[in-house]
Structures are given as C-alpha cells and as structure tokens.
Amino acid sequence: MPSEVRRERLDKYLTLFDLRNAIGSPARTYSHGMRQKLLLTGALLTQPPLWVLDEPLTGLDPTASLLLKEEMRAHCAAGNTVFFSTHILEVAEKLCHRIGILMRGKLVAVGTMEELRTGEQAKSLESIFFELAGKEGAAP
16 A cells, blocks of 8 residues: 555544544553554555454444444445444444344344344344344343
C-alpha cells in the first residue's frame, strides 16, 4: 500500500476511534476497549474486500460501536463482504443481510430474517434462536 494511502487511512481510523492522543503510548497501557479499537484499525487499514471479524463490538464504547457498525454497512454498500460473529442477537438482526445460527459448532439455520422467521413476522432473532435450541418460551 502506498505510504500516502496508509497515512490517510491511519488518520481516518485513529480519528474515528478517538485514538489520536493515545497512539504514542505503549499498547499495554491501553484499556480493553482501546486495544480493541487499535486491533480494528490494523485490520481495516488495508481495506480488504472481505472482513472476517470475531466479536468486533466487544469492549467498545457506544460511540465506537456505532461508528464500527457504520463502517461495516459502508463496506457492504461498496460491494464488499463483512462476516462477523456476535452473541448480541439484536445487533445481528439489525445489521446483517444474512444470518447463520451456530449451535454446538454446527450451522443449524441460515438465511435472511424473513427466511428465518418462517412466516411469523413478529419473531425476533432471539426467539428464533431459542426455538431452534428447543427452549420455546424462554425469549419474549
């Protein structure tokens, strides 16, 4: 990556994740959330067409979480792919075009929210998850 492009992207993510004032400090002095933002900055810097992120919102403050979700949406809108894991089902429901549900390491359902609902429009992803887990009534 040309150094000018790298500097522009680094500036973008350091500003986006509010790390500019901390960048001169050793990473070991960072909080968990700051380390998460630093890792995301490194991962997104090259702008790969496929982002594979494992629990990317963990440890982020609400502002950084919102900004990352906006980056994820923009990346997809540009014709790219974001593949991420989350235990926060509401985030998956609101953010994802397609959802895969894993249970005990096995893919038990995949599709759009409409496909996963199987006809009942009011179902949340949480209620679908608990139905699949055999725990009907555990979720509202």
